Amino acid sequence: MRPMAQIAMVMNLDKCIGCHTCSVTCKQAWTNRRGMEYVWFNNVETRPGQGYPRRYEDQERWRGGWELNRRGALKLKAGGRFRKLAGIFSNPELPEIKDYYEPWTYDYKNLTDAPLGDDYPVARPVSQLDGKPMKIEWSSNWDDNLAGAPAYGDLDPMVERTRTEASEKVRFEFEQSFMFYLPRICEHCLNPSCVASCPSGAMYKRAEDGIVLVDQDRCRGWRMCVTGCPYKKVYFNHATGKAEKCTMCYPRVEVGLPTVCSETCVGRLRYLGVVLYDADRVTAAASVPRERDLYEAQLGVFLDPEDREVRRACETAGIPYDWLEAARRSPVHALISKYRVALPLHPEYRTMPMVWYIPPLSPVVDALSETGHDGEDAGNLFGAIDALRIPLEYLAELFTAGAIGPVRASLEKLAAMRSHMRAINLGEEPDPSVPDAVGMAAGEIEDMYRLLAVAKYEDRYVIPTAAVADARRLEESALPEGCSLDFEGGPGMGGDGPFGQDSGRKLLPLVPVENFHMLRRRQTADDAAEIEET
Amino acid sequence: MTTLLWGVLPYVTFALLVAGLIWRHRYDRFGWTTRSSQIYESRLLNIASPAFHYGILFVLVGHLVGLFIPETWTHSLGVSEHTYHLFSLYGGTAAGVLTVAGIVLLIYRRRTNAPVFRATTANDKLMYLVLVAAIVMGMVAKLSHSSGDGYDYRESIAPWARSLFTLQPDLDRMAGVPVLYEIHMVIGMVLIALVPYTRLVHMFSAPVQYLFRPYVVYRSRDPRQLGPRPERRGWEKTGS
Numbered sequence: 001m002r003p004m005a006q007i008a009m010v011m012n013l014d015k016c017i018g019c020h021t022c023s024v025t026c027k028q029a030w031t032n033r034r035g036m037e038y039v040w041f042n043n044v045e046t047r048p049g050q051g052y053p054r055r056y057e058d059q060e061r062w063r064g065g066w067e068l069n070r071r072g073a074l075k076l077k078a079g080g081r082f083r084k085l086a087g088i089f090s091n092p093e094l095p096e097i098k099d100y101y102e103p104w105t106y107d108y109k110n111l112t113d114a115p116l117g118d119d120y121p122v123a124r125p126v127s128q129l130d131g132k133p134m135k136i137e138w139s140s141n142w143d144d145n146l147a148g149a150p151a152y153g154d155l156d157p158m159v160e161r162t163r164t165e166a167s168e169k170v171r172f173e174f175e176q177s178f179m180f181y182l183p184r185i186c187e188h189c190l191n192p193s194c195v196a197s198c199p200s201g202a203m204y205k206r207a208e209d210g211i212v213l214v215d216q217d218r219c220r221g222w223r224m225c226v227t228g229c230p231y232k233k234v235y236f237n238h239a240t241g242k243a244e245k246c247t248m249c250y251p252r253v254e255v256g257l258p259t260v261c262s263e264t265c266v267g268r269l270r271y272l273g274v275v276l277y278d279a280d281r282v283t284a285a286a287s288v289p290r291e292r293d294l295y296e297a298q299l300g301v302f303l304d305p306e307d308r309e310v311r312r313a314c315e316t317a318g319i320p321y322d323w324l325e326a327a328r329r330s331p332v333h334a335l336i337s338k339y340r341v342a343l344p345l346h347p348e349y350r351t352m353p354m355v356w357y358i359p360p361l362s363p364v365v366d367a368l369s370e371t372g373h374d375g376e377d378a379g380n381l382f383g384a385i386d387a388l389r390i391p392l393e394y395l396a397e398l399f400t401a402g403a404i405g406p407v408r409a410s411l412e413k414l415a416a417m418r419s420h421m422r423a424i425n426l427g428e429e430p431d432p433s434v435p436d437a438v439g440m441a442a443g444e445i446e447d448m449y450r451l452l453a454v455a456k457y458e459d460r461y462v463i464p465t466a467a468v469a470d471a472r473r474l475e476e477s478a479l480p481e482g483c484s485l486d487f488e489g490g491p492g493m494g495g496d497g498p499f500g501q502d503s504g505r506k507l508l509p510l511v512p513v514e515n516f517h518m519l520r521r522r523q524t525a526d527d528a529a530e531i532e533e534t
Numbered sequence: 535m536t537t538l539l540w541g542v543l544p545y546v547t548f549a550l551l552v553a554g555l556i557w558r559h560r561y562d563r564f565g566w567t568t569r570s571s572q573i574y575e576s577r578l579l580n581i582a583s584p585a586f587h588y589g590i591l592f593v594l595v596g597h598l599v600g601l602f603i604p605e606t607w608t609h610s611l612g613v614s615e616h617t618y619h620l621f622s623l624y625g626g627t628a629a630g631v632l633t634v635a636g637i638v639l640l641i642y643r644r645r646t647n648a649p650v651f652r653a654t655t656a657n658d659k660l661m662y663l664v665l666v667a668a669i670v671m672g673m674v675a676k677l678s679h680s681s682g683d684g685y686d687y688r689e690s691i692a693p694w695a696r697s698l699f700t701l702q703p704d705l706d707r708m709a710g711v712p713v714l715y716e717i718h719m720v721i722g723m724v725l726i727a728l729v730p731y732t733r734l735v736h737m738f739s740a741p742v743q744y745l746f747r748p749y750v751v752y753r754s755r756d757p758r759q760l761g762p763r764p765e766r767r768g769w770e771k772t773g774s
Contacts (some may be wrong), residue, residue, distance in 0.1 A: 081745050085741070089586075089588070090572060092580055094576055096572075096573060131648075198744075199744040207752045207753065208755060220566065221569060222570075223570055236570070241569035
């Protein structure tokens with residue numbers, strides 16, 4: 001056993017309203033730079049839809065992820081080491097910028113500078129690639145809210161696959177259509193194919209927290225990672241010629257703050273926490289022959305933080321104590337392994353993704369109520385799941401490589417939770433057969449309700465600060481190397497650099513971890529007493 | 535003049551190459567990239583880039599064989615001068631044609647595709663000029679001396695090139711070398727000196743280690759990177 005810790009995320013799709021706040025705040029924080037105009041580390045797709053970049057899920061075209069070779073061993077779908085090096089002079093499977101979208105701005109200057117005339121001046125769209133006027137034909141969420149779905153919905157690769165297996169279930173006529181939102185970030189996989197594709201060895205998985213990063217100093221711009229990632233979440237910065245990707249906001253996570261997308265999520269649907277896993281079991285789990293078994297196989301890789309053996313092994317492996325404690329309280333671990341309501345996105349890519357999703361259930365209650373049934377009665381709910389407007393088959397193509405069982409089990413648990421909690425809210429005696437039917441205890445259902453519906457900030461984000469030992473190290477190394485008397489107006493005030501202000505070597509501002517958390521408490525506390533007691 | 539061109543220039547070139555590589559590695563690892571433009575246009579690039587690169591690699595091998603394998607070695611293997619000449623003429627021309635076709639397509643693509651042209655710096659343009667000049671002059675020199683056994687550079691240029699490494703350049707050997715070859719050599723040396731200062735530097739990051747490392751790379755946080763450090767070249771700051 002080789003236990004490792006991973007910061008993972010779960011998103012509750014039932015609560016996503018598709019407001020794109022996560023995308024916008026992420027963009028503002030990370031990709032509002034030249035060369036990255038077309039890049040969204042976080043994007044929200046309407047499903048069914050083509051996604052961003054267009055049809056990225058069609059791996060027969062884009063060759064992302066892993067596949068099994070004839071001997072049943074894992075191999076990169078885009079070709080092994082020799083094939084990569086032989087084809088290094090051009091990458092035949094690289095998406096062009098137009099597969100994402102051509103970034104543009106507007107000629108705002110014309111609004112004020114246009115000469116006097118009969119017509120109102122307009123700000124024409126201008127391409128940010130070649131600076132010429134352009135026609136806007138696509139963007140990162142052009143098919144938002146099913147826009148154009150009757151004409152283009154069939155281009156969704158998952159719709160194509162669902163059709164082959166359960167024809168007629170996916171419809172785009174207005175009365176029969178369905179949709180839900182799918183926010184996506186980098187999956188920070190346990191078996192990352194982007195890392196495996198990088199010829200320079202510039203991409204790596206951090207040993208402490210499993211965050212997958214690109215070393216900007218070692219990336220040489222070979223672009224193999226872009227092809228290697230089946231989720232197309234590694235992007236090529238066309239100004240610097242280097243790959244960039246979602247960083248899981250590691251500077252925030254290291255000090256115990258949730259990622260920007262989580263922090264700003266209006267629906268409060270994101271959960272962050274530690275998951276422990278056995279690194280020795282990853283390869284075996286990723287090479288399970290049947291794609292439909294990959295979900296179960298990945299569950300088998302995770303370790304139970306309550307298990308004494310596991311805790312001892314973690315200690316030996318150097319996982320800090322507060323990380324172990326965080327793993328016990330981890331909402332992500334609870335939703336994935338304990339309640340088993342969260343499912344991975346496209347396990348069939350064999351990368352062992354670590355951003356999981358709770359499938360959407362919502363419309364069923366309204367639909368049942370309209371037909372005159374009691375929408376929250378357990379019997380009706382369970383029966384209706386198979387007839388959901390969002391076909392189980394479609395969800396299964398997204399989350400379990402087509403296996404319907406786990407999706408139905410997850411939705412049944414959510415339905416049971418509604419039924420059980422309604423009884424409590426109405427002061428009725430909860431029917432013990434409802435939790436029994438989904439194999440949960442009444443107490444567990446109530447805990448899950450607290451996590452999913454009440455969703456307190458402290459319950460959603462259980463992030464250990466870059467371990468205590470590490471924090472000490474961080475703090476000490478954050479002390480300036482110069483004289484401690486060199487403060488503003490102090491006796492040892494050093495003065496400006498050799499060529500006046502702003503010249504010479506500059507030190508980063510000093511922010512010890514304690515001050516940081518004190519500041520945060522001050523900002524979030526309701527009254528002065530609360531600051532004192534914490 | 536002979537001393538300057540064949541006794542000093544090679545060493546200046548070598549010094550610029552090594553110093554440039556060290557400087558680039560030390561201070562500009564962030565800028566060390568292929569700066570690929572494939573994301574703008576990939577159809578032409580998928581044909582032109584492999585053609586050019588495989589062509590130029592073959593040309594490189596040809597130069598190494600021609601300059602650093604002494605004539606006596608091939609003679610002892612029973613390869614006559616005429617056979618060698620034909621081999622170098624046809625092999626070299628084939629590789630050269632592939633290279634030229636590749637680079638012509640690449641330059642056509644660079645000029646006609648607006649985003650690609652917009653991403654072309656002055657540095658790139660200078661590099662293309664020297665690179666194309668070196669390739670074209672090489673082809674011209676070879677083909678204009680192709681009759682009979684051609685010009686036997688293995689009795690003049692090659693020994694001189696080898697003598698450079700013993701720090702006793704054999705300048706006498708360079709007397710009587712055709713002027714076309716001389717022009718090619720000078721441009722070639724300028725090109726070599728330019729490598730670390732242009733995007734050509736990516737030739738020194740050929741990722742051979744990829745064949746030997748495990749697929750998934752794990753790394754721990756570098757404790758030296760936790761504290762303050764001087765700002766280095768990297769992502770541009772917003773508002774700059």
